[in-house]
Amino acid sequence: MGIPHFLAIPFQVSSHINPLLQLSNVLAKHGCKVTFLYTEFNHKRAKNSAAAQDHDDEESSKMIKFVTFPDGLGPEGDRSDSMKVLQSIKRTMPSLLPKLIEDINALNFENKITCILVTFNMSWALEVGHQLGIQCAALFPFSATSVASVHFIPKLIEDGIIDSDGNPIKSQEIQLAPNMAMMDSKHFLWCNLGNDFFKHLVQETKTMELLAEWWLCNSAYDLEPGAFSISPKLLPIGPLMESDSSNNNNNKSSSFWQEDTTCLEWLDQQQPQSVLYVSFGTLAVMESNQFKELALALDLIDKPFLWVIRPDNMDNKRNHKYPDEFHGRKGKIVDWVSQKKILNHSAIACFISHCGWNSTIEGVYSGVPFLCWPFFIDQFWNESYICDIWKVGLGLNKDDNGFISKEEINKKVLQLLGDEGIRERSLKLKQVSRNNLAEEGGQSTKNLENFVNWAK
Template structure:
């Protein structure tokens, strides 16, 4: 028998690949061999972003996603459906090929839990199987409760909310608005139905996973972990893998912003980043620019090449000149390093789970700008439960205005309690990965199981 060899299968999106790559780098340090599966499309993007074939001890391989070269990968429903239909066969072939040519056969599949198909394939082949849930554990509890939500008349069988009062899954979890359920934030009804169906397929796959790991911690989500006893926290992964040498970025990082941050006073910079998926219409983009200008503070703003709906540039006229001495715009930033920089004062964030965990781990207060999916749930955690951030209010045309941005920045930064709570939460969260911490113990047990 060769060394333990894990095949890692993320859902093909930036926010899903990141925690699985962080976990992969940690496992490698424990002598476990890792083969990491991207789609051909994403493999190309990562290679282009790095400007070369990726180096590192993680071996990157790719399989087709069933969409074809010209297909639309931004259509979440069709894309997810194609993955479920097409990728199981491709994964099976890949495992067989590796087992014929590699000294170390695949001994375990570690799949993103939103890619339960990876768990299904491993079960079919009689290989060890584990899953990583990459979002808040409360979202997992919500998804596992879909049949009950339908029975209780909270949603119909397509996921559409029928009740409009707030609900909670247990007395120890936060209250949720059914219209903010992850699938209900998808505007296209057909996509909503596809996503709900896939979630229910994943629920069946979870039963077949021998380990269910979560990038979270008991202190952040005690109530949610009580609802999903099988789920074990091993987070925050971003802090465990501080020196990971292989990044799975779909855009090239602009590291020059770190030199610029070095020149800014401590706790002075507003960091603005909306992840890999958020799209802003030109009006909203302009109001954000105006808000940053009105704040009169230094800011580092990640403006993805595809962030503005239907346009390349929607900056207000003369904006660049007016903010030249204190504003810095980049296409993509090395976020973990940015958030740990002493000059950062606060984080205007879409509240994706990776960004939430990275902000918390660095004691940074938030201004929340959720876009879709699980981000509204994370916003509730940040503002209502942990109290380390504030929400923005939209006007009657659903726009967050520049004045609102300026006023919330002032409110957040003038109240020292936000920073104090953020630092306290940081300490409690980081304690989980120190020796003897619950995340550290869970990870240790998992590694022993992989090697056994």
């Protein structure tokens, strides 16, 4: 009998690719084979970044192999709209995947694909797998709370909290289950993303309910006990931090931008717990005036800062310019970094974050206090956990126009850094999250081992 062979198909954004790649590394360590699918466009981007060397290393390990597929858009197609790319993939790939699987199996006669493993949004691949008699599993790269909210959609409609298009009927605070954060109904993760996205979300969940035998989640019981009580099918296997290994051969990355390595040397020269780390992830875009205000706030705070500004956040379309009076003398501004390495550095004092789930998990795992600046989707809910449930961070108050002033940013940073309670709880939560991955008795480790044993 051959070894398990997973065909890993992430939704083609970094926040899905990264955790699935980390899970693939774990599966490879357990002796499983993984074929990892990228769109041709994204594979080229990854090759062109500093991550290219990592990918070559992985392919040479023989346990993880990378394969590309077309996203259906032409060479000049606009790939900045994730939903547009997804719709194009759904039109293009279902008819091509059986042939791709056939080709992969022809090269792996002894170890044919035994399981299709997808992230959310890629359930079309589960349908193909089902037709071919291949087992299927899903990884949710966001919180269990986000999964629970989608699970509750029929009940939310029945209770008159949202209408049949997903729009909140009135603004109100709700709690999906005991031990979960209170949620503002206007912050459901589908709000402001259109009726088509809401319908897609409902259909995607139904397909996964039907066809995915395992629902894995990049979280831990201790972080969201209330959310995990909702569905026995949802199993935490996180925090997925495989690429944080001190062994360089395992230090995989799926970055689409060149990572700046000089910032680690710069951090080495700073005092312990003195540097503000500012990063808003892979998708969030800041409006020009707010961007300038943040720059002025960093001058006002007068502490060392490391500010990550993606190359695509500084292009001509978005016209971001630093204000004339911005000095930034105490700071370092970079295009992109290895975030896990930064957050684990002793010089970091706090994380000014958009509260995307991957960043939230990485910050918690590193024991770093948060200053929360959510933009959309699940980020407001993650902020609720950070500030209200775990109490390891503070939120920012906006004015009537949704603007955050430099004075507010300055005030909250000083409040955060002066709060010993937040620092202590951050370090305690760090230990709690890591205990889930302990070789003996770690709940996430047990779930992962059960999954691998099922695959074998």
